[in-house]
Amino acid sequence: MSKLSVLADSLVGSEIVKLGNEINLRKSRGEQIFNYTIGDFDPQIFPIPQELETFIIKAYQDKQTNYPPGDGILPLRQAVGDWFRRVFNIDFSNEEIQISSGGRPIIYTIFKTLVDPGDKVIYTVPSWNNNHYTHMNAGKHCILEVTPENNFMPTAADIAPHLKGAALLCLCSPQNPTGTTLDKEELIRICNLVLEENRSRGADEKKLYIMFDQMYWTLTYGDVEHHNPVSLVPDIKAYSIFVDGISKAFAATGVRVGWALGPKDVIGKIRAFLSHIGAWAPLAEQIATAQFLNDHQAVDTYLAGLKKGLQERLEYIYSRIMKMKAAGLPVDAIAPQAALYLTIKLDFKGYRYRDIMLDNQSDVTQFILSEAKLAIVPFNCFGADRNNPWYRVSVGTCTMDDLQQAFDQLETALTQLTR
Secondary structure: OOOOOHHHHHOOOOHHHHHHHHHHHHHHOOOOOEEOOOOOOOOOOOOOOHHHHHHHHHHHHOOOOOOOOOOOOHHHHHHHHHHHHHHHOOOOOHHHEEEEOOOHHHHHHHHHHHOOOOOEEEEEEOOOOHHHHHHHOOOEEEEEEOOHHHOOOOOHHHHHHHOOOEEEEEEEOOOOOOOOOOOHHHHHHHHHHHHHHHHOOOOOOOOOEEEEEOOOOOOEOOOOOOOOHHHHOHHHHHHEEEEEEOOOOOOOOOOOOEEEEOOHHHHHHHHHHHHHHOOOOOHHHHHHHHHHHOOHHHHHHHHHHHHHHHHHHHHHHHHHHHHHHHOOOOEEEOOOOEOOEEEEEEOOOOOEEOOEEOOOHHHHHHHHHHHHOEEOEEHHHHOOOOOOOEEEEEOOOOOHHHHHHHHHHHHHHHHOOEO
């Protein structure tokens, strides 16, 4: 193969896609695999809102198949602004909102807009894809290894020593992969740290921005609340860019409608990048999403049903893991907080299955897949250490009957391991 660009030669593909390819190969050989790796929904179990589907079909029937405006259609930007105003009591003008085909183009163009080669990017591990986006933009990785003691979320004390010279602070709450949320008081402290850092910089120096990915903000459970930085610390609005959309809120991962909200000058540059990339949401889907967001009753009703189904699954897995823990197995979990993920611990490195020694966490992952037929994502796929014993379980594609069988098999497999 001929030599390619330095970036192409150094780029690592998605670890989750690699795991998915192995699962698909096993399934093609006739294995029944319970695949809880992908952060997606089975539309037969969790369909998109019926109203949204109807609006999409109607838009196509009305021949709404042209290029959309580069910044997104005005009715959708207005609907997004109205939703933020209604829920968070924050005002964003239409010029401060950019529509795209899901959240990924937004994240990519935020990096392109703010990060020069060698600029420091602060992010936690585990977290979704920040390591890859930093690499693709030749940024300087500033990695914060977070712990289960803080629900795998960063604290202000974790972040404070690293703010000097940083261009971007990546925060995600609720977080992928952990399904956990930022504490209100910690988020206030983090915002104040960023404001203090920016006040210390000269007029000709780049400012530090927060990329706040809240794609899962609608999916919180029990007493857990989603906290928005600008609602808590209004002055941080000048240095915050939100990543949001319908992918997870409405089980609409394939519909591809996302948006950014942020300072007008930053959003304008994101729009300029997207004008060359062309990663716009399709016109029909934009029209339909605007119509659906304006139906507040339909939005609230759909979210209540979606959350109920996801919470039921997350709580079931949590109860099974806690039962195994009580029985003396080296497992653990963090109680469900948000998103469609549960964080579980399977700490079996150094155990033996018959004549096979599980020498590392990769062996544990393969054992679970081979013997329990359960596919889940190890945190090393999200930048954590290779021997990190924590995993993401995603519940958007499973039925309750599937879960019972899968975790029966997992419990049976784990009880056969010996020291």
